[in-house]
Amino acid sequence: MLVDVHNHFTYYNEDIDRALVDIRENGVLMVSVSIDIPSYEDTLEMAKRSELILPVFGVHPINAHEHMGQLQEIRRIADEALMLGEIGLDRMWAENPSHFQDQEKLLETFLESAQRHDKIVILHTAGAEAEVLSMLNTFSLRKAIIHDFYGPMKLVERIIDSNLYFAFDRSYLEEYKPEIKGWQERLEIANMIPDDLCLIETDGPNKPPRRMPFEALNIVAERIAELRKTTLEEIIACSSENFNNLISGNENLSQFTDIMRRS
């Protein structure tokens, strides 16, 4: 079974029925993150339609400042959720530096919940990679997936030493342009992450080109296979095994380990 460890499934909107058929026919488990309470509610609804949707609760750091009045509610929902994401910090796309404090407050709320209930977190790290890893350390959380990571290289060692899972995404597909930050480094990162920490994701379908889940994930897997000088099958197999290892032993996620075993 293939596993897309980070996608926004509800964004398929008018194509949602087609996307549901696609994941069923091709056997793709969709770890479906959310960016606020309404999008989490939509994701929960979607999970009722397919056992291949794993609903994940998060509030995107870019919008943190809009949710400061909701921390109590966020804490309550986070405590009940199966996994937490997309959460984190953002110094790359967030425009107003005065919002950074709100981002930290919000991330703290999620990490506290993760620590209380030993939950897996999916971390957006763009431009704030060092800060996210430091905060993670203060909470001594071990089960995390690193998403939207752009360096610096010395932090890759820290990710590996801390046994954090690394999600390869569509940014590895980009053609070289000098203005893309860390493009060369990405090629190195693709080879540094050990097999047992590799995961794949699409972050889809909100970024173009819009494709059905199976094809979108295969395109990423193919590129990572090329960069790591291995086969597509190998990348798919090891990322599925890694995700299975990540969730196994977690009672609340046993239905998903069962699905993966059956496939």
Ligand SMILES: [Zn+2]
């Ligand atoms: Zn995302």
